[in-house]
Amino acid sequence: MMNLSKKRRLQENLGSYMFLVPWLIGFFLLTLYPMGYSLYLSFTRFNIRTPPQWIGLNNYLVMFKGTETLSRDERFLNSMWVTFRFVFISVPVKLVFALVVAMLMNKKLRLIGLYRALYYIPTLLGGSVAIAVLWRRLFASDGLLNMILHTIFGLTNLPAWISNPTYALYTLILLAVWQFGSPMIIFLAGLQQIPREYYEASAVDGAGPIRQFFAITLPSLSPIIFFNFVMQMISAFQSFTQAFIVSGGSGGPLDSTMFYSLYLYIKGFGFSEMGYASAMAWVLLIIIAVLTAISFKSSGTLVSYGSGE
Amino acid sequence: MKKTMMVLALITLGALVLFGAGTKETKAADSDVTTIRWAYWGSGQRVEISQKAIDIYQSRHPNIRVNPEVSGGAGDHFVKVDTQLAGGNGPDIIQVGGNIPDYADVLLDFFPHAGKEINLSVIDPSAIDSGTIAGRLVGISTGVNMPALVYNKSLVERIGAPLPKTAMSYAEFKEYLRVLKGKLPAGIYPMQDIGVLSSNSTPFGYWSRYNGTPLYDAATMSTDVRPADGQRYLELFAEYRREGLVPPADIAAGYAENNADTSMVIAGKAVIGFLWTNMLSGYQAATTDELAFIELPGAAETNALWQPPSQFYAVNKDSKNIAETVKFIDFLVNDPEAAFVLGSDRGTPASSTARAAGSASPADQKVIDYMNVAGPHSSAETDHVPNDTEFNSTLYLIYQRVAFGQITPAQGGQQIYELLLRMIGK
């Protein structure tokens, strides 16, 4: 008896693992080696042109405390602060927009196909250089926003939003929110999986749109909301391209748009300190992993899977 | 459903195999063709003329193929080259710029090839000097470039101000800025704030030379600059800012000044800005106003200007085709036909045989005219501070802190001094 069920479990496992084979191959051959190597690099000094030199925990020390030869890296800490602000402001705002617009787009209006495409266009522009030019057009001291604020509202002495250390980050947050197309599409797809019968049944029971939202839409959509939240958070922490092109690669003015990944890139490829950059990458990974784990743990109560898991 | 899935999977796998096979570089079937990889940065015009030069060379030498590996900007170029070098797969010809000291260890020494694959005798000695590091000639200058101030001639005429003199002292220069300010409408400034240049070491380097305290001496690995020098530099611009001769910090920072699209002069918001001479034709093409050059102030008295090489042709030490690669560089730098098609795109040629070929456009003529005046007002180039990229980036940060009022010029001067020491010691 014991032998048979063990055999079946083995067969069960094997059968399941078959599905996983492509991913496993990819993980071991294509992902594990580069990740492992980058971990090794984080304990070295590596200027790319000569072989890496082992320096132990030195990189990590410089980041947080400083060593006898080098003082603490203030620009590193600043980049963390900039990135945290970016993540915790842009992600919620972006998700709210994405959800609201997705629900709007879910209706049967004429030309709805066109509208959806229009709202997705900003995301299509992605990280193209054209974005940097456009954003400057809008938020420079003599840009469109100031022109509007001045001529319509009569405001004067307006700051140069995009090149002012106090406001520059917010123009990037706005850029991130403006490109809410991707989570919106995912929400749209998710809204489709909710059987129309639920709404019809509840309407018969006299439920209004608000009740329906909280009783049907939100719970059914919760796996997708969770997905979007986690993914947006992970990618916001790694945000690079927009900051790179809008600030011209400088993270300025005054490092106010020096995102963590941008500083990492500059340290690695600009200053040829690839070891330090690798250490930064692993610190970020740990931070993201912890936050994601917390999200998963707390999702138990908030997320309901239709399959009754 | 299952069947369609299988078919789909098979198709994609098949396409992959086909493409894998088709795109894999077939190992040189003709083993007597030598291929040279030339990595450079540039776009549009530069790519076309470089290709023309390649075509000329290939028609003369049918057993040589030159494959250009172009990246749009210097940034992309170096990221790619660095990664390739780390992977043991560096190109044969590596274009480098002011950061040549950082690459000296991986580059070939040209001196042993002099008189054989490459003719060094017709190249200006100063050009040879600038490519020599620790006694090894690791880069051949592609041509000369000079720092300059560019001004919008049409705008000056429009506001009825006098045209600036090409050579002025600092006092005269300030006076001129004040004259301009008097005539300019609000929102347009006499000069862009030079400190927003991401390669801040250039104007600061000029200032140090003007004061007689050059930034760096490779022989002694030291700097003559002291905190007080940095302080005076920062105060000079703070004063300009106070009088409204340059824009306030946040407006200035809105123009990164690394290209025509981020230029305050091109945008019509400033009359005078900083420009390297070989960028003139690109800038002129971006505006309908006429642009012209003046010297940086005080150059005439102190010969503080310099004629750095615009870029260098360098060879990867581990290249598999050293002789052929060096010969190709000899062609690019010395051959009159090559010089004619390449023009002054990578700088005005430093080789006498190349210069004899002459050149074409009116913008190029302005550059030559400027160099005729500014050339005599120059002296040997200062050695580049090591860790060029980091030096520029941090100097820029310090300048901005002062500009935005976060620290005083005195503190800024101190930080600049410490930065120099740190970069040298790294």
Added chain:
Amino acid sequence: MNRKQTDLAKRLVLNLFIIALALGMLYPILWLLGASFKPSNRIFTEVSIWPSVATLDNYREGWRGIGIVGFDTFFKNSFVICILSALANAIFCSLTAFAFARLKFKGKNLWFALMMITLMLPSHVTTIPRYIMFRRMGWINTFLPIVVPKFFATDAFFIFLLVQFIRGLPRDIDESATIDGCSKFGIYTRIIMPLTVPALITTLLFSFLWTWDDFFNQLLYLTSPNKYTVPMGLRLFLDSSGMSSWGPMFAMSVLSLIPAFILFFSLQKYFVRGIATTGIKG
């Protein structure tokens, strides 16, 4: 006002609101479009969107690319890479997602956690080791380093996406199919896949778009100009020494948006059709 009129009024207001917001979002794109028709020396000096002097030169010149290779080649290369990547992702990420979402096996949680972790490491630091690896395989200057990883489900984003979608489907359909004698693979192909079409289409669309925009990897691995892709072609218009061709660059940027736009437009009915609801009843 009768019922029909209030309905119409409501619809009108809704439409107007959506259009107004869309226009606000679109201003930057309209500027881009306008700039593509302006001569290069007026793009940054003129303030208004509308060209004072309109020209098609930017498109003509831009299409020629960098002289030795034109945008016809760039577009072809981009299409090949993106279509292969999108198809590979859709197939192999869904296979993997099915395993994580529906199958039982030892070590599932560990593998899932590891998969999530692969998302969290900034990609710049794996650049050099990956380059070394691909170089040893002789894949430099081919499309392989960009496309092949997709055949091994290395884009964990889509795995996670599909997992979440599949988990939202009721388990009893699986069970009834198993009782009917369906194999695991059969459940995958006949039951789960049809029901996750919106998510699959999303995978196809995003794979295509993100591969299209993946400038960095294209820059590193494609060294011959005849293999360059559209983003690389666009970057080639911007020379850091000031010799930029802004007009042609904007013109080609506009063209570069068109395939993405068309793809989105034609695929969008798949994530708004109520396909998912069929088959759940009974």
